[in-house]
Amino acid sequence: MHVHFLDPYRPRPSLIHALDPRVKLALALAFILAVALTPIAAWPVYVLLAALLLSVVLLSELGVGHVLKRSALALPFVLAAIPILVTAPGATLWEATLAGLSLRLTDAGLARFGSIVLKSWLSVQMAIVLAASTTFPQLLLAMRALRVPRLLVAIFGLMWRYLFVLVDEALRLLRARAARSAAPTRPIAGARPGGSVAWRARVAGGMAGNLLIRSFDRGERIYAAMAARGYDGEIRAFPMPPIPAGQRLALIGGLVLLALLVGLGHLL
Template sequence: MADIRSKIADIYSLEQLSLKKSWVHDRHPLVKLASTFLFIILVVSFDRYELARLAPFIFYPVILMALSETPWPIVLKRFALTLPFCLFAGISNVIFERKTAFILMGLNISVGVVSLFSIVFRAFLCVTAVLLLIAVTPMSRITAQLRRLHLPDIFVTLFEMLYRYIAVLLGEASTMYTAYMLRSTEFKGLQMRHMGSFAGQLLIRSYDRAERVYNAMKCRGYDSFAARGKKKRLSAADYLYLAATCLPLIALRIIDVRAAYSIVF
């Protein structure tokens, strides 16, 4: 039970970082959303074999992390959760694309391996960019900004609720699991034949709980329209942030940095 509670706290620890004070934290959510969105678009726009051109994009998360004082381990730990999915997506390339791309220290590196690394690296960049956005912007401000950008209200509300109810769902599951285990001394873990009713009960209980949480939110004036918040003007520092992040990214996309590599090395 305590373990689940600490796991729940762990989920929200990234968001707690968003309450820190730094130059990046103080920027308008719109510019942070825009630069993150542009970064992701540019990263995925590269061909899957263009690992060399992707490499300089690492500077975006590195500089942002340094400026916002976001601890590396928290971000890496969360990226590690997505790693199996990335490997699963790229492993078939290693099997089917065996043409040699280049030779490194006597080893033939196939096109498939380059593609696999490209997928993992790309995922790392995109996931890190999103995690950093959450780490430097409170979730309520991100969703308020999404509403101001006229994203369909239903999607933003669903996203908000899903994010908030992770803890509710885990809490209910852990309570039920503890009660189950206390009455099943001879068994280890949840038995297959009880899975169905356990999942069904969990769904009903979490739905019920979610409704109570939503009622508590409504009682304190929540309505999705008002959740847009007050419009805040962009400051000079916000424009500077936007220029300092977006212009180098666009330049890196347009200029073929491989030529620069050959000059440097």
């Protein structure tokens, strides 16, 4: 059990993995910002951004399928944008009456819906590549470089470390519950196996409460372990190593390219 199912990091001998985490985080955020700044229905720019993304996915050697599969996570939210198809004012493309409701699909609605879905999909894939090609300790370093307060970075680091410990604890609690929740061998009149929904919710809540109490105690023990090694409340770390010149160039080149694409989008 050496790769935890929660850890999205996938080691590969790729250029993207080798990129300095500070450069990688900055470029990934810039890409997502560029996608957001590109106007609705600037299709040529979307195509170029998609090509850029696909190149990065290929370079990362994570596998196009892996990235696509994970990107389905953001799909359910598309529901929220569906009404825009028929409410945005514009030229009618198609009309239908559904249960007495007259629905009018408009060109502007379609363009807006398509753009939102595409933007969302491009952004989430870049975020997936970032998480899958960068270890969390590297991300912490990148956060420091982006001026996230040290205390917050330290809290993130501790959270990451104990996430796995506590998720494993949560799994043990769930397993213990599963081991005790057998269905009755013969149906009992009037009784539902597993209790009511309210009861099940309260059992789950009890487990969450249990987890929190144990975490209070663990927090105290960790504090003791930190204090025993000299921790005094101030967060200290090594100074950050400089970013190599080549990577600096890659960062600037990437930012310029993205700015050009956004500019192009506004010219269309």
